[in-house]
Amino acid sequence: MRRPTLEGRSILVVEDDPLILMDIALAFEATGAAMTMTNTLKHALLLVEHDGLSGAILDHALGDGDSSVLCSRLGERGIPFMIYSGYATVGGACKDAMHIGKPAPEGALVAAMEGLIAGGTSLPTCDLSPRNRT
Template identity: 40%
Template sequence: MPADTVLIVEDDVFISMDAADSVSRVGVNVVTAETVSDALDILETEEISVAILDFQVRDGAVTPVVDRLRQRGIPFRIVSGSPLAEIADKGIPAGLCAQKPADYVKILISLISERPWTALRPSH
């Protein structure tokens, strides 16, 4: 079974590198993007399991990426320095948001538990 692939959308290169390093240690593949445009391209070409997104990146708010993730049933979280009210105004509930600085491993663990297919696994 192939490893899960996490999409991280973050335009601060140091935060992006730190987040990618943190979650890759859990044993997942990581794909990063600095812009909404790049993230949308990645969603067309890669099998993404979950996504962790900064709210504001170089080419604007990530709401188009959120829309695409929702269409595909891919769980996501917003990790941002933006006010939660500003994010909520774009239709993203505060429960899906974390303020920076964030623990990306904890966020990843919460996302993996939300995947639709986890309900199909037998419980022992």
């Protein structure tokens, strides 16, 4: 059983693929984090303003736009975030964020979020997808 390292933390997840959203929820299930999930940019723009938000996981390409505006707002608020995307690179306000390539091994997002919250800053790009592991 995983130790609840994110106990009491509030994590926003913005992902438009329902299966990936479910995988993220399962990965974080035993962490003790409160997960708020949405599949649209429009709804995410409202959720990003909530007080107490500890971190965010963002898909870059959403059905109603890309997450650049979310990256900007999270950065302004000092909330750590990462990009979880199938795109090899992302630009704009998201270019300096931690980037984990889809699909990633179970637990990779949890470990990355733990690191972001502990450090309070975004980390360099890393691609943990199976296609790039040796």
